[in-house]
Amino acid sequence: MGSSERVARLLALVPYLQRQGGFADLAQTAQMLGVSVEQLRKDVRLLQFVGEDMRSPGALIDIDLEGLNEGDIFLSNADFLSKPMRLSADEAVSLEVGLRALAELGGAEVSAAAKSALAKISAASAAAPIDMSLDAGEQGAALEKAAAENLVVEIGYQRGGEERHARIEPKRLSAKGGHVYLQAWNIEAGGWRSYRTDRITSVQATEERGQARGEPPALDDSWLSTAKAQKVKVKLAPEAAWVEEYWPTTSVVHTDGGLEVELNVVDPNWFAHELLRLGPAVLGVDPREAAAGAAQLARQALENYKVG
Amino acid sequence: MADRTTERLLNLTIALLTARGWVTKRELRESVDGYQGKNEAAFEMQFERDKRALLDLGVPVETNSKTAGQLAEEDGYRISRTDFELPPISFTPAEAQAVALAGAVWEDAAMSRETQLALTKLHSAGVELDVERSRALAPQVSSPEPAFQPLAKATAERREVTFKYNSMTRHFQPWALAQRGSWYVSGYDLDRKDKRLFKLSRISSEVKLVGKSGAYERGEADIDAQLARFANQRGERAVLAIAKGRAPALRRRGKALENAVPDGFEAFEVEGVSAQDVGAYGPDVIVLEPDSLREDVIAHLEAAARRGDGQL
Numbered sequence: 122m123g124s125s126e127r128v129a130r131l132l133a134l135v136p137y138l139q140r141q142g143g144f145a146d147l148a149q150t151a152q153m154l155g156v157s158v159e160q161l162r163k164d165v166r167l168l169q170f171v172g173e174d175m176r177s178p179g180a181l182i183d184i185d186l187e188g189l190n191e192g193d194i195f196l197s198n199a200d201f202l203s204k205p206m207r208l209s210a211d212e213a214v215s216l217e218v219g220l221r222a223l224a225e226l227g228g229a230e231v232s233a234a235a236k237s238a239l240a241k242i243s244a245a246s247a248a249a250p251i252d253m254s255l256d257a258g259e260q261g262a263a264l265e266k267a268a269a270e271n272l273v274v275e276i277g278y279q280r281g282g283e284e285r286h287a288r289i290e291p292k293r294l295s296a297k298g299g300h301v302y303l304q305a306w307n308i309e310a311g312g313w314r315s316y317r318t319d320r321i322t323s324v325q326a327t328e329e330r331g332q333a334r335g336e337p338p339a340l341d342d343s344w345l346s347t348a349k350a351q352k353v354k355v356k357l358a359p360e361a362a363w364v365e366e367y368w369p370t371t372s373v374v375h376t377d378g379g380l381e382v383e384l385n386v387v388d389p390n391w392f393a394h395e396l397l398r399l400g401p402a403v404l405g406v407d408p409r410e411a412a413a414g415a416a417q418l419a420r421q422a423l424e425n426y427k428v429g
Numbered sequence: 430m431a432d433r434t435t436e437r438l439l440n441l442t443i444a445l446l447t448a449r450g451w452v453t454k455r456e457l458r459e460s461v462d463g464y465q466g467k468n469e470a471a472f473e474m475q476f477e478r479d480k481r482a483l484l485d486l487g488v489p490v491e492t493n494s495k496t497a498g499q500l501a502e503e504d505g506y507r508i509s510r511t512d513f514e515l516p517p518i519s520f521t522p523a524e525a526q527a528v529a530l531a532g533a534v535w536e537d538a539a540m541s542r543e544t545q546l547a548l549t550k551l552h553s554a555g556v557e558l559d560v561e562r563s564r565a566l567a568p569q570v571s572s573p574e575p576a577f578q579p580l581a582k583a584t585a586e587r588r589e590v591t592f593k594y595n596s597m598t599r600h601f602q603p604w605a606l607a608q609r610g611s612w613y614v615s616g617y618d619l620d621r622k623d624k625r626l627f628k629l630s631r632i633s634s635e636v637k638l639v640g641k642s643g644a645y646e647r648g649e650a651d652i653d654a655q656l657a658r659f660a661n662q663r664g665e666r667a668v669l670a671i672a673k674g675r676a677p678a679l680r681r682r683g684k685a686l687e688n689a690v691p692d693g694f695e696a697f698e699v700e701g702v703s704a705q706d707v708g709a710y711g712p713d714v715i716v717l718e719p720d721s722l723r724e725d726v727i728a729h730l731e732a733a734a735r736r737g738d739g740q741l
Binding site for chain 2: 127134136153156163168171173201205206210212213214215216218220222227233234235237238241242247248249250252253254284295296319322365366369370373394397399400401403405412416418419421422423424
């Protein structure tokens with residue numbers, strides 16, 4: 122545990138304890154600060170050597186060491202640190218991004234409160250200009266409302282280019298990798314599912330209440346994992362240089378004739394549509410089969426024009 | 430060892446905070462435990478390191494600059510209470526609830542810990558936060574890339590950074606961070622002497638903060654304009670036939686028309702459509718008007734069809 126991190130924690134802890142009348146439960150405080158009980162006990166013990174002037178023992182912080190062993194913190198003689206320090210840049214940024222996420226994902230009331238709290242926090246600390254755009258899609262508000270009111274809803278959503286339907290109990294909106302997901306209990310499947318909110322096209326609320334289902338599992342990366350991914354190399358014309366800022370590339374080499382990028386393709390359907398978007402800007406794909414899906418869709422599309 | 434350093438940094442902070450005026454290095458050397466008994470050079474080095482560590486934590490250590498003829502050991506230091514302490518802050522109950530919720534959104538332990546420290550400080554300043562009640566209601570946010578935290582800190586403190594991008598070391602003044610699907614940082618590239626946008630996930634080294642706080646003024650970030658330039662987006666008004674239930678994003682951008690369309694399709698009028706936009710949807714979207722776009726899309730699709738046939 123770095124000294125800096127401990128100094129920051131103790132500078133926050135001393136005023137906190139005094140606000141509490143000098144007393145706090147060790148385990149609860151450790152949980153609040155996100156450290157182990159053992160770590161916090163060491164931290165508090167150290168405070169007995171901290172004070173106003175080293176030359177006069179009466180000026181040091183008083184700690185009840187016996188109480189500390191029994192799980193209680195009792196501290197006194199620390200008037201010189203009675204008010205908290207300003208938020209550090211790291212603290213302000215973490216809180217700020219959390220509030221911005223709430224402003225984007227919370228319901229109307231929470232969102233408004235998050236925005237005004239954010240303005241106050243920014244005024245009281247050195248904040249960084251951070252701009253988050255988490256688009257929960259057209260149905261975001263309806264989903265958030267159903268989750269807050271614990272209602273069963275019927276949704277229509279896109280998957281693999283098809284419209285599907287599900288009867289679900291929405292639990293919460295979560296953001297991962299720039300997308301917003303709805304975590305919900307799928308009644309027919311009898312399990313937790315996550316849905317990308319920008320692919321949810323309709324929400325039909327019912328009168329029915331959701332049941333107690335406990336907590337959904339954390340949104341994990343498993344479906345993004347590279348285990349099933351195919352490594353693909355694409356040679357692109359210079360006008361397609363933007364892909365290096367959008368695709369999940371593993372390597373990008375700029376050449377005289379454009380660029381060569383490598384990426385792990387997890388979803389062949391996504392990749393086919395990306396190749397279709399680029400059209401003539403794609404100069405080569407290796408392995409060649411990786412371009413077959415796009416080519417087939419292109420041929421189908423060309424049929425449309427022959428008829429029309 | 431770590432205990433001694435932590436103690437010394439805390440005692441130094443308190444000594445500077447409680448002093449009536451400027452405190453000289455000589456006085457600090459006598460009064461702060463851990464400096465006593467060190468020789469001149471060792472003390473100097475230790476003191477400089479400690480001062481930097483405190484500044485890095487955001488503790489506002491000030492120095493009164495030397496006047497001519499003043500000896501280095503007579504340099505004065507202090508921490509002003511006004512700069513050190515969190516200014517009075519109060520929230521409405523709804524705002525306090527939002528702040529408590531914000532403390533529960535992080536999946537990532539480090540970001541979560543930083544937020545908890547912030548909440549602890551706000552609580553000490555008298556803000557009532559009902560953290561337990563919040564946990565169940567909070568949305569979850571996954572943490573940004575490792576480059577995020579140092580860049581956000583550098584942006585807040587207006588400090589220059591260095592990092593590797595496309596295997597070159599960049600010297601950069603960050604202005605703002607933005608999330609558009611991925612996270613981006615905009616700012617001034619000191620090597621290219623121009624405004625630049627970097628994608629955080631492509632930064633291939635640790636981000637190092639170099640130089641002093643307040644080293645530059647932040648410029649106008651206009652991240653969206655810069656991103657649009659990457660994608661070279663342009664387009665025109667078009668009448669499209671969209672297969673039923675498909676291409677919802679395109680439908681949302683347009684308005685429905687009554688034009689004659691093939692079976693299983695519906696007509697829409699959409700602004701700002703390019704051959705790339707339509708091409709991406711393959712057989713699900715057909716351009717009805719204008720003819721020029723229709724021909725562009727056909728050429729576009731022919732190129733994609735050829736690629737799969739192995740012709741170059």
